[in-house]
Amino acid sequence: MSVRTAIKPLIALVILAALVAVSIPFQIRIDDIRGRFRSVEGSLYISSSSLKKLSLGYNELLADIYWIRALQYFGSKKPGEQNPDLLYHYFDIITDLDPKFVNAYRYGGTFLAEPPPFGLGETRKGIDLLDKGRRNNPENYKLPLEEAFIYYFYPKDYEKAAELFREASEKPGISPLRKASITGMAASAHARGGNNELSRKIWEIIYETSPSGGRREFAFRNINEIDTMALEDKLTESLKEYVKRYGRLPSSPEDLARSGIVKNGIPEAPVGGKFILAPKIEAIKSSELSKRKIQEDISFLNAKSARYKKLYGDYPRSPDELRQFIELQTTADFPVHPLGEEYVYDPVTGKVESSVVVD
Amino acid sequence: MRRILSVAHNTFIEAIRDRVLYSLILFAIIMILSSLVFASISAEQYNKIVKDLGLTAISIIGILISVFLGIGLVYKEVERKTVYNIFSKPIKRYEFIFGKYLGLGITLFVITLGMALILFLLVLLIEIRYEGLISFYYGGHYYAEFFNAVYFEYLEFLVVIGIALVFSSFTTPIMSALFTFFVIAIGRFSSDIRLFAEEVKSPLTGLFSEAVYRIIPNLEKFDVRSEAVYGGVVNPDLILYTTVYAVIYTLALLILATIIFERKEFK
Numbered sequence: 001m002s003v004r005t006a007i008k009p010l011i012a013l014v015i016l017a018a019l020v021a022v023s024i025p026f027q028i029r030i031d032d033i034r035g036r037f038r039s040v041e042g043s044l045y046i047s048s049s050s051l052k053k054l055s056l057g058y059n060e061l062l063a064d065i066y067w068i069r070a071l072q073y074f075g076s077k078k079p080g081e082q083n084p085d086l087l088y089h090y091f092d093i094i095t096d097l098d099p100k101f102v103n104a105y106r107y108g109g110t111f112l113a114e115p116p117p118f119g120l121g122e123t124r125k126g127i128d129l130l131d132k133g134r135r136n137n138p139e140n141y142k143l144p145l146e147e148a149f150i151y152y153f154y155p156k157d158y159e160k161a162a163e164l165f166r167e168a169s170e171k172p173g174i175s176p177l178r179k180a181s182i183t184g185m186a187a188s189a190h191a192r193g194g195n196n197e198l199s200r201k202i203w204e205i206i207y208e209t210s211p212s213g214g215r216r217e218f219a220f221r222n223i224n225e226i227d228t229m230a231l232e233d234k235l236t237e238s239l240k241e242y243v244k245r246y247g248r249l250p251s252s253p254e255d256l257a258r259s260g261i262v263k264n265g266i267p268e269a270p271v272g273g274k275f276i277l278a279p280k281i282e283a284i285k286s287s288e289l290s291k292r293k294i295q296e297d298i299s300f301l302n303a304k305s306a307r308y309k310k311l312y313g314d315y316p317r318s319p320d321e322l323r324q325f326i327e328l329q330t331t332a333d334f335p336v337h338p339l340g341e342e343y344v345y346d347p348v349t350g351k352v353e354s355s356v357v358v359d
Numbered sequence: 360m361r362r363i364l365s366v367a368h369n370t371f372i373e374a375i376r377d378r379v380l381y382s383l384i385l386f387a388i389i390m391i392l393s394s395l396v397f398a399s400i401s402a403e404q405y406n407k408i409v410k411d412l413g414l415t416a417i418s419i420i421g422i423l424i425s426v427f428l429g430i431g432l433v434y435k436e437v438e439r440k441t442v443y444n445i446f447s448k449p450i451k452r453y454e455f456i457f458g459k460y461l462g463l464g465i466t467l468f469v470i471t472l473g474m475a476l477i478l479f480l481l482v483l484l485i486e487i488r489y490e491g492l493i494s495f496y497y498g499g500h501y502y503a504e505f506f507n508a509v510y511f512e513y514l515e516f517l518v519v520i521g522i523a524l525v526f527s528s529f530t531t532p533i534m535s536a537l538f539t540f541f542v543i544a545i546g547r548f549s550s551d552i553r554l555f556a557e558e559v560k561s562p563l564t565g566l567f568s569e570a571v572y573r574i575i576p577n578l579e580k581f582d583v584r585s586e587a588v589y590g591g592v593v594n595p596d597l598i599l600y601t602t603v604y605a606v607i608y609t610l611a612l613l614i615l616a617t618i619i620f621e622r623k624e625f626k
Binding site for chain 2: 008009012013015016019020022023024026027029030033034053056057058060061063064067068071072098100101102103107173
């Protein structure tokens, strides 16, 4: 064997080593562009990482197969036969295999959280799944929005719901109209949770920044409502002072004003109407807000009564039956009369009326 | 170069006459079309299912073609003794290897393009039909990302042909296929090796794992199928660096195959 023949493979091997070495900076650059290693997080979960290995890198396809399996399984079972742990496990695996599959978090989270008969009533598990979705898809607005609704309707944690509505509204790429609409939801959630001050600030921002005339008008109405509620609270404080001083209720807000406890007389209500005395709850209320609330409650109760008839062939036989139906079939509570009065139910017509009429 | 092209041309002609090729292509088309059935029971995730299943079909079939045709590239010529005819002409062994590789590479290009176009038509059909739903769920159509995903899959095939060619130059087709599939499996989980290198306490084992990670083909880098569904970063830099990586790695494999083939004696 000549020297030349012996050297040839050596040179080739050197070239080989050099090429491998040259490829390393490219690999590093690719890693930098793509951001760390995509299977690192997943490989920390034993079950999912085993599945990933089985899939030989075709994770998305395996996620699709699990997705269809989950749909088939839960579509073929009656509500009582469905296993929430299994559903959570399915969606956990699907989203480990394909962390960007936003609809899997949305459908899975909502179905788990919603109370029976539409869902499984596993609110915590639903929230966990949506939390995971938010971590894996930090730029998606639909996941915090969906989770906000769950907090709002089921555990009724309005502050958390408001926080999530705000998170959703701050995501990049959403249209100004949708942004204004979701911000409005945050404001409403704050108000519902009793945080009127924050709610008012948010409505102010919407009023000042919204491109839509209708949206601005809506914001303005909400600001007026919050201001009226603040006045209600202030006047009710004065009413309590009056009761403490005289040992009885005043005959009217004007009577309260005449006592001098309220400085500068009874103010105008920003929403219109006047302030009235609600003796049963010892409070001063806005006639306009009370009227709106009573109308809203009566519409809701009448709709539920009609729904009952559609399902069972007749109207509820008593107010208690209507109350039970509402509490079991919807996410809402039986409404409380804003003036502390009663909602009178007629089982013959299925209609509800207020025991007092507000002008 | 002319001799390399001549070998490539013959390999291409031979490959497209192979019956295995047609049955695999038929299987791919059935898989792609069957995605419509799965999409219909997917709760409105039409484009995801069609793209996932279609791109996976292209990838699996492409890899199978790369392996099964790749392992026979050299072995068949030796077995049929046609290699004696070839080397009686002024063709160098490296030209033979490079020509064979190029021929199969071109075959794969034609097949991949054909399968991609069929799938793209299907995707287009679905996306036009469910325009509103897809925009709402996925925020866009990502056609460029779709073709990037196919291109990255093709780059992977090129590397796999190289791996099959290396094994085919010194062992039997069965063993070559087995070894190639092992390397593909390891290459598909290269980031696990990297993770191990990061987690391990011993610096020596860490260094060894890091070295293994750098040497094995990082086939994970050729997977941007997810971006074809959800959109995402497949920027020109990523395309460039991944292409260069595939070319360098393939070149290394071809040199390795040539070294082995050069040492082979034909009696």
